[in-house]
Amino acid sequence: MNPKVDWFFEKEEKWKEEVTELRKIVLECHLTEDLKWGCPCYTYEDKNILLIHVFKEYCAFLLFKGALMKDPKGILIQQTENVQAARQIRFTSLKEIKKLSSDLKKYIFHAIEVEESGVKVPLKKTKEFPVTVELEVKFNELPDLKKAFEALTPGRQRAYLLHLSQPKQAKTREIRIEKCIPYILNGKGLNDVNEYLMNKKKKNE
Known part of the structure; x- marks a missing residue:
């Protein structure tokens, strides 16, 4: 233990x-x-x-x-x-x-x-995951965001693409994107963010 x-x-x-x-x-x-x-x-x-x-x-x-x-x-x-x-x-x-x-x-x-x-699970390639219209718009507005996203590991890119495409409403997708922008620009993946937030919560308890 x-x-x-x-x-x-x-x-x-x-x-x-x-x-x-x-x-x-x-x-x-x-x-x-x-x-x-x-x-x-x-x-x-x-x-x-x-x-x-x-x-x-x-x-x-x-x-x-x-x-x-x-x-x-x-x-x-x-x-x-x-x-x-x-x-x-x-x-x-x-x-x-x-x-x-x-x-x-x-x-x-x-x-x-x-x-x-040592067997690996055959994973879909990052390019096979859809990029939402809202994320494409942000990439066009913020070239640095697109550059930072492309610098992430394939696993981190996939995690973001899945996370950002889940909401059915465009407004909700836009809100998620806004929240993720600072982390993407800092080279952080979703798991990094979740772990940081959980540790922060733990310290405050």
């Missing part, structure tokens, strides 16, 4: 018992516990295997290479159609987690095997 991760489990209210049980299961699989993107993240030889995260309707494991895993229990879920590599296992009760405990350990060990195999 990593003390710097304790705050996540201590602050959790709705899913406190469930995430505590998930932590116990993962640690029994001898993974290393760390804090990444504001969530408990578990690694094997410094490679990300899974993390625990919570939502209003459920808590979940997020398996980083779940798309490559076998799923005999039919419990791996693609969070959205744009998620390429990761898969969730969702939980809504402590009873459900305890019932699946032995199977969850099998999935975790399988995830480790997949990571050790």
